Amino acid sequence: MQRSIYGLGLIVLFAIAAGACSKASEEELDPPCDTTGMRYSIDILPVIAAHCYSCHGNGTITEGVDLDGYENLKSRADNGDLLGAITHAAGYTPMPYNQPKLSDCDINKIKAWIQSGAPDN
Ligand code: HEC
Structure with missing residues (x-):
């Protein structure tokens, strides 16, 4: 037993x-992809710097697109260019140019940041 x-x-x-x-x-x-309380300096800038600055930052301005710093990114966030390019929406040239699409998590983070008003935080 x-x-x-x-x-x-x-x-x-x-x-x-x-x-x-x-x-x-x-x-x-x-x-898990946490998209709450997205901050420009902590969550967004590192993604943009890693995937976009080679052509749109650090003094490199490809096709007139400069994403360096908050103000430049903010204006592209506000006019829809940023989201259109990274989600490969119709009417935009898919970004990063000739490179793999950003991860769903990175895209969702940027989307959440834009939806919260693309703050400088
Ligand atoms: C290898 C170089 C390269 C990289 C990396 C790159 N881009 Fe671009 N980007 C370009 C070129 C070239 C164009 C112009 C494309 C055109 O006019 O067809 C462009 C255009 C754009 C535009 C304007 C698009 C439009 O259709 O009006 C935006 C917004 C943009 N890029 C955002 C980004 C973002 C965000 C990233 C990072 C996720 C990124 N790019 C990474 C080369 C690059």
Whole structure:
């Protein structure tokens, strides 16, 4: 009697461990995307600098598009160019130019920042 209770306990332990493992790997594959309280300096600038500044920043102004600094990005956010380009909307040249689309998470972060008024924060 004691033996079977011990065995049952082991099975339950294995089940819990297996459940924990599969949950952890799911999170690794699909990390949650937090788009609340987006800030220009912390959440948006690093994405733009990494993916856009090679052509539109640090003194490089491709086709008259300068995204360097807050004011320049803000005007492109306000007129719809920024979102149109990164979501590959009709009528815009898809950005980053000839490079893979930004991740859904990065796009959603930029979208959330624009929707909150594209603040300088
Ligand atoms: C490899 C260079 C390169 C990179 C990187 C790049 N762009 Fe561009 N961008 C261009 C070129 C070239 C044009 C002009 C395209 C045209 O007129 O057809 C352009 C045009 C634009 C325009 C105007 C689009 C339009 O249709 O009016 C916007 C907005 C823009 N880029 C935003 C971005 C953003 C945001 C990123 C980063 C996510 C980015 N670009 C990355 C080269 C680049």
